[in-house]
Amino acid sequence: MSNISKVDIHICDLPTIRPHKLAMTTITTQAIVIGLITDSDGRQGISEVATIGGASYGESTVEAIKANIDAYITPHLLGGNPQNFNRIMNDISKQVRGNNFAKCVIETAMIDLAAKQLEVPAYTLIGGKIHDALPLAWTLASGDTSKDIEEAKEMLHQKRHNIFKLKIGSGDPDQNVRHVGEIIKAVGNKARITVDINQAWDEYTALKQIKALEEMGVSMIEQPLPSWNYEGMARLTERFDVSILADEAATSLEDTYRQIKQRAGDALALKPAKHGGILQTQKVAAIAQAAGFGLYGGTMIESSLGNAIAASVYSTIPEFKFGTEIFGPLLYKDRLTVEDIEVRDFNIQIPDTIGFGVTLDEEKLAHYKR
Ligand code: MUC
């Protein structure tokens, strides 16, 4: 039996290829947490979670994730068998409240390690894969309409993406909706357009702007209202035909259950970090499926390591009505893994190699870690 002998948590800052403008922050570097779990034979499970804009997007910061793993989670791991990841995560859930991002780092590193011990792809330990490839959206968020149009045309030309999400939570709503109209005019006959408001509107603004977006042919409206406003989201869902998707509001399994029960949306974005790991993500997907909610394979804009983890879990989910947006590695200037993602015919390809199919580049980790 090769049990866990060491847990190392590193914080890295990775630069992006261009500024990425959201409602609450503009990303130029992403702060990510890398988890390394080593067994007594020296094998290593690797994992990542990404965070956006310090504490401005969500309450999990890289500093808090590392501090809480080191102090409160690592003691539950040492000496344990990584193949018992389900039991270990259940034990941790009784001792550590919340901390979903921290739990995700730990669970996914254990699954990678267990898969390496057994010499199988990680998806075989979580039900097995259904999809070999998944549709891959791209976010246009340069902050400039003509640059976004140029970028979209190039993505279509390369057959990289034909689903585009526009970030429209920052600035004047009327102007932002006109920006969406111009993008639809330029590429709307060849691509599906969605928008993400990242909680920035009040209900009055949402009523006015969603009507206009619906008339333009936008196919999904992501988190228009603050995450706490379930009742407002339910009223919008009732009123409009266009899908209203919950992202920041659909976090833990229990919060997502409440959100679904109140029909505070008709779709939701999965993200392993916000749900607290892969096993919880699959449970969220199951309750969403039972309620007839559409699913979106979301991202916190992970680099190639965290992205491979999301690709693996999403490959086990029956249906993504809105495709996925696991494009993170394409927004980074560099990567910490030897392997890059593979995109063909608008689809991300799911790797079939051992673990999550990515190997850590130790020199790059040494270069980028704080
Ligand atoms: C979010 O809220 O969806 C995902 C894609 C993107 O561009 O930003 C993230 C966060």
Ligand code: MG
């Ligand atoms: Mg979102």
